[in-house]
Amino acid sequence: MIVKSVVWFALGIAGGFVAAHLVNKDPRGQELLAQLDSRIGEFTDHMSDAYHEQETRLSDILDDAKGVAASAASHVAEAADHATDAIGNAAAAAKKTVSPSD
Numbered sequence: 001m002i003v004k005s006v007v008w009f010a011l012g013i014a015g016g017f018v019a020a021h022l023v024n025k026d027p028r029g030q031e032l033l034a035q036l037d038s039r040i041g042e043f044t045d046h047m048s049d050a051y052h053e054q055e056t057r058l059s060d061i062l063d064d065a066k067g068v069a070a071s072a073a074s075h076v077a078e079a080a081d082h083a084t085d086a087i088g089n090a091a092a093a094a095k096k097t098v099s100p101s102d
Contacts (some may be wrong), residue, residue, distance in 0.1 A: 023029035
């Protein structure tokens with residue numbers, strides 16, 4: 001079954017080359033192939049442009065996300081510092097209350 005599919009595939013490719021060769025011999029065929037080539041070139045250019053635009057958008061989104069994450073990490077570190085200071089102050093106040101040195 002697989003061999004049969006491969007044979008048909010190979011025959012299709014060979015047939016395509018033969019048809020393109022015959023069409024290319026005729027001036028109208030040459031014009032047709034030139035138009036086809038031009039349209040394929042335009043299509044690939046549009047696809048390439050769209051790909052690069054999407055790549056730029058995603059890059060911008062990732063850069064924004066990195067900035068937000070860095071900002072959040074900075075705020076968390078700052079909050080942790082404040083919490084540590086508050087705990088230290090509370091411990092010092094509790095120690096003074098339990099055993100006043102004055």
